[in-house]
Amino acid sequence: MIHIWKQYPGVNQLSSSLGGLSLQHSQQPESLRPVNLTQDRNILPVSSVPAPVPNLNSDLRKLNCSPDSFRCTLTNIPQTQALLNKAKLPLGLLLHPFRDLTQLPVITSSTIVRCRSCRTYINPFVSFIDQRRWKCNLCYRVNDVPEEFMYNPLTRSYGEPHKRPEVQNSTVEFIASSDYMLRPPQPAVYLFVLDVSHNAVEAGYLTIVCQSLLENLDKLPGDSRTRIGFITFDSTVQFYNLQEGLSQPQMLIVSDIDDIFLPTPDSLLVNLHESKELIKDLLNALPNMFTNTRETHSALGPALQAAFKLMSPTGGRISVFQTQLPSLGAGLLHSREDPNQRSSTKVVQHLGPATDFYKKLALDCSGQQTAVDLFLLSSQYSDLASLACMSKYSAGCIYYYPSFHCSHNPAQAEKFQKDLKRYLTRKIGFEAVMRIRCTKGLSIHTFHGNFFVRSTDLLSLANVNPDAGFAVQMSIEESLTDTSLVCFQTALLYTSSKGERRIRVHTLCLPVVSSLADVYAGADVQAVVCLLANMAVDRSVSSSLSDARDALVNAVVDSLAAYMSTASNLQQSMLMAPNSLKLFPLYILALLKQKAFRTGMSTRLDDRVYAMCQMKSQPLVHLMKMIHPNLYRIDKLIDESTIHVNDRVVPQPPLQKLSAEKLTREGAFLMDCGSSL
């Protein structure tokens, strides 16, 4: 069967390649080459799919922002909204602004040059008029170049402002002055809220958490002012007094959960370095303190209210570990899932939160610069749809370990341990705000990700972490007829863990086109799929899952139909796609099989909700791995393309095409989906 297909090229390939001989098509870029989807069999990628490079001249291309940080769904921006509507593809940006970078130019200049009207930071795509003035590329206003900017500290030369590092790099980090601070930079403050009910002790997560904390206590990002605190809760809330002079940690129990209060005004959040011995004692004793507990209730709401009260003066990060449905006090939840409806093809209910308690709490926390991260380690339904709100709007992150048990489920236990290590030691930014600016004519109308939208383009993030991705959708308000380039700038103002106020700026420049064919030539299929995934999650929650699935299918159908109607020399009976979109139907099909969107197969509600949260908060590179995993063949390792790690030669298995026909009985294969192997 396979051999027959390979020998039969098909008439249409012939006609399209003959068509390529004409003068008109010889200028056709590779990305617009028509691919016959019903005939071509070898379109699956063998190596990782690169991001499309925008069609700019080579100087601008070198300076442009890396696609890992900043990516647009259409690398050729349509000139008018009407043209965008004809293309039937969404226009949006996918951002990963705080990702771990190996090379980052840090500017410590005393003046940060910004446009006077739109406050854009100076970037490689501005134009300098007569060496003393510069024209903003977002609002076109002419600004003066300040005196200090004329001097270039790197080359010690004067009079060449365009050689300065701010203008030579599209990703820079500024050290901000006190004008950018509303209050002195806060110290790193970490609070751990731990569930110690009978269920939690059964699952045994406490030993892993305490062990991990003991190992990583010195590696927590921060400086000498770092503070740490612990709260445990079951049907009451327990606080721990870790004051420096005490001989051992003191537990204070508050049982009035309807009107929670803090038992002592301070010494519940203590300086890490001063009380280190006490903290270590507490961590060693904690797993054994609750072994014989008979408490089955969980008062999560009151514990969170207490945590908020504790953190409001400074801000910081709250890490919540929960193992069951909160059953006591404010914010108690009921079991809403019907196990018989798990494989329902019709309506999937209860995808949205049941109460606004967690949303209100998240907004309060966000206002006090506190982020709430949730670790859900439950074996039964815990209404993640409602609990996730506490992280979604306070810029936290959500980790979910279904059927967690430290001895019965060692795979989950190991995963939890590794995730916890990364979580505790990764870079963190506090009291952050992010602003996304675009060239005049474009505007942003919808935001996706874990943050609170404080005003039309200002996103308030209590914490930023390097594993968070964001997406925004844009529309073209005014026609971009008088410009050939548009720029986007993301500015992230944050306090580093060492107490420095910094601004990370990414700038992306893209060309403007006026023909539909060019729009398709520049389509970035991976970015389109990720943005559609975000939109589909929103649609599932606001209307219904089947609506979202239909919308995803319609997105492919409409865009390919629009392409076929423009490329007039192709026969209508075949399904043709431009080379840039040849994987589009494949990716959408893969998306429809994800836990978030699948119907007909038994999916637990929490699993589904978690998959949806992941789609909205992960950066593009992780999301694509989840949708289209990497398949490796590991029994036939070859010697080429080996890498050297720690003085050992590690052979790299070749990447296979992700297709069932590549699997054979005699081989061993490894599939890497990002979060599982």
Place this chain on the structure above:
Amino acid sequence: MESVVFIFSLIDCCALIFLSVYFIITLSDLECDYINARSCCSKLNKWVVPEVIGHAIVTVLMLISLHWFIFLLNLPVATWNIYRYIMVPSGNMGVFDPTEIHNRGQLKSHMKEAMIKLGFHLLCFFMYLYSMILALIND
């Protein structure tokens, strides 16, 4: 009797006009960044139920006093108000939710809705004024 009905509806309509104007002012404050989303939404959510009740009273009053045309005119707006209030998703903090208001052009649609209601209430105001004068003359 007629004139009392129309005097009362006139006053009620006045109150609804003021309420629409308040909504428009608060929403445009949010657009221009004079207030933040949370305070804007809590201010507006406080007045959603009074608006629903106020409009429902006028509609019912018209029904009771057998003024069919005006009743039918007010009915769609009253049902839309009640529908909007009932269909708030369970996780949202009221009709105006601070986390959703900047998403998907909701701010613009709320503004448009408030403008349409303002226009409608102004029209109704003049209708009641005319009917009241007519009723007072006929008495």
